[in-house]
Amino acid sequence: MTVLALRDAVATYGEVRVLGPLSLTLAPGERVALVGRSGAGKSTLLSVMYDRWRDQGAALMPQDLGLVTTLSVFHNVYMGRLDRHPWWRNLLTLVRPRPADVAEIDTLLGRLGLADKRWTPCGELSGGQRQRVAAARVIHQGGGMLLADEPVSALDGPLSEVTLTALTDAYPTAVLAMHDVDLALRYCTRVIGIQDGAIAIDQPSQRLSATDLLPLY
Numbered sequence: 640m641t642v643l644a645l646r647d648a649v650a651t652y653g654e655v656r657v658l659g660p661l662s663l664t665l666a667p668g669e670r671v672a673l674v675g676r677s678g679a680g681k682s683t684l685l686s687v688m689y690d691r692w693r694d695q696g697a698a699l700m701p702q703d704l705g706l707v708t709t710l711s712v713f714h715n716v717y718m719g720r721l722d723r724h725p726w727w728r729n730l731l732t733l734v735r736p737r738p739a740d741v742a743e744i745d746t747l748l749g750r751l752g753l754a755d756k757r758w759t760p761c762g763e764l765s766g767g768q769r770q771r772v773a774a775a776r777v778i779h780q781g782g783g784m785l786l787a788d789e790p791v792s793a794l795d796g797p798l799s800e801v802t803l804t805a806l807t808d809a810y811p812t813a814v815l816a817m818h819d820v821d822l823a824l825r826y827c828t829r830v831i832g833i834q835d836g837a838i839a840i841d842q843p844s845q846r847l848s849a850t851d852l853l854p855l856y
């Protein structure tokens with residue numbers, strides 16, 4: 640991955656501009672936390688990044704997760720790689736998953752504490768379990784960089800740490816919208832604070848404390 644750049648990016652809904660003009664660059668290996676109050680523009684910025692960078696290998700874990708509730712955990716995770724396989728293989732997997740795919744996905748599910756949920760329809764899972772399925776799917780997908788919108792908002796304590804560690808191991812380059820400022824400072828190398836659709840803070844995490852981010856809220 641080379642350095643990625645946004646220049647004077649803007650986003651509007653109807654006549655209303657909610658983001659920008661905003662410029663930033665992202666270097667390989669950077670893990671960026673997007674922080675700011677609700678409605679500041681974090682999700683909008685992530686979707687602008689995804690539009691610009693999906694052809695360069697960006698993978699998205701959206702806030703609404705985008706799971707198919709009638710399909711099993713296994714099949715939702717498998718979907719991360721749908722476009723890598725021929726249609727007939729994907730169709731066959733619906734009825735008879737390949738043992739190699741099951742074994743690979745089982746390893747991921749075990750890491751995320753979902754080993755016993757492999758064949759459970761996602762519609763029967765808790766919010767935190769669904770969030771971990773979406774994390775497993777985007778890890779299975781793979782790519783040059785991760786864009787994740789509140790990837791651990793439904794998880795607490797150890798599970799949020801396990802999930803963030805799995806995501807950042809799989810994607811050394813990432814932009815994560817986070818509402819937990821302490822986690823953001825611990826897991827990310829850089830913090831971008833968004834206020835009213837503009838960048839209000841852009842600093843290495845090691846130069847910031849949680850108190851420095853309070854004015855954003």
Ligand SMILES: Nc1ncnc2c1ncn2[C@@H]1O[C@H](COP(=O)(O)OP(=O)(O)OP(=O)(O)O)[C@@H](O)[C@H]1O
Pocket residue numbers: 652657675676677678679680681682683684
């Ligand atoms: N579909 C939409 N139509 C109109 N306005 C929208 C739409 N989606 C978002 N907005 C507006 O854009 C602004 C930025 O929203 P955005 O979802 O990017 O904020 P956010 O920082 O991600 O918030 P949160 O932390 O609550 O997810 C808000 O003022 C919001 O009301």
